[in-house]
Amino acid sequence: MTSLIPLLALTTIVPSPQQAPRQYNGKLKTFYLLGEERYVIGSKEIIEIGKKRRVALNSVRTAIAFGSKTENIVAQEGKMLVILEATVKNPEKGLINVSTSELFGLRFFDANLKPGDVVYRGGFDRSLNQISKSLKSGESVDSTLVFEFPQKMPHLKMAIYFDRFIAGKNPHYDLTKLITSSGSVFAKTPLEYSPTATVAKEKEFDFDELRIKVIDTQAIEDNGHRVRVKLTNPMVKPISWGWQYATAETVDTNGQVTPMYRNFYPAPEHQNWRMQILPGQSIIGDYYFYPKEATRPTQFKITMNATRRSVTVTNL
Known part of the structure; x- marks a missing residue:
């Protein structure tokens, strides 16, 4: 044909x-x-x-x-x-x-x-x-x-x-x-492109028009933990971002999956970012997770809602 x-x-x-x-x-x-x-x-x-x-x-x-x-x-x-x-x-x-x-x-x-x-x-x-x-x-x-x-x-x-x-x-x-x-x-x-990918924590990865890198994880109150990420805009136009654009979850040592709390918390230095990442700009922020019991997360998975592409970050 x-x-x-x-x-x-x-x-x-x-x-x-x-x-x-x-x-x-x-x-x-x-x-x-x-x-x-x-x-x-x-x-x-x-x-x-x-x-x-x-x-x-x-x-x-x-x-x-x-x-x-x-x-x-x-x-x-x-x-x-x-x-x-x-x-x-x-x-x-x-x-x-x-x-x-x-x-x-x-x-x-x-x-x-x-x-x-x-x-x-x-x-x-x-x-x-x-x-x-x-x-x-x-x-x-x-x-x-x-x-x-x-x-x-x-x-x-x-x-x-x-x-x-x-x-x-x-x-x-x-x-x-x-x-x-x-x-x-x-x-x-x-x-050949796949809708899924797996990377190590140290690796920055492309996520549709963004680039993302997991910086670290830390325990928080109420048996929770947060995953801190850096979002970078490599494009020449601004990119809108907020919790509603993607879903995230963590997996702990027991295989328990915990969905994110529905918010994205910018780091103190980015409190006034106005939901847009400018060309060449990086924004650091946190995703919060509250499992039933305090456990150590080993994986972080983020999925873009619009395209269903997802990346799993290992070795947290």
Whole structure:
């Protein structure tokens, strides 16, 4: 099966006719001419209508979150992000318009994708703004395209096109072995993400658009204990946070599970944080737990309500 993904985030699935094996000869960092050429009948003079462009794919990576100046993009439950870096150049004599919704399209092969499986989440320039430019002849713009895919893919084989797909003309890529991962704790491979992860206490981990590290645990009154965490915003836009965004629990030496008390207590130095973590800022705060009997917690588990991703921290 092949999947056609224009950058208006529409998906069309069409059957593959019997044909010779596809040749995936597309190379990264190499420009290819996309778009249909039109001619004057008789003279064969080329008519330029702004429907051509040269495109080079530079790199591809996967992640669960991406930050732009417009929004923080987080892969939904059961999804991962595929992020393409590309350069679009004007091969025509006149101006061409390039925008977030009109860069180039993708067609995927043999991945059993259904309509809605792949969603275009946005295109951004080097400054992480949405793209809206008029390019003069020979000018180019670097772009980052963010797509949402199922969290497990067998491979990533695709072609790029503009305006309409022309069989036999558009470059085909097998990017399967060229994909790099963001280093997410949820990444089993660059093309397979899990909804769960386990880390040691000393390790900072990604948690959707946040980064979290467990600092320590301490006994408190009423047979309770608290887990102190540091939340860091690596994005370029603020992140809202509070107890209602995630659920947490601890497990003690006897296997007893204790859910969190429904609050998040910022450390004294962050009492005025106003429920938002600014870009580059870290907030330290506590989760409280009250088991029936005072016990020593050995694990801390936190689950994001919106995406159901969870991380278990061991060796408390």
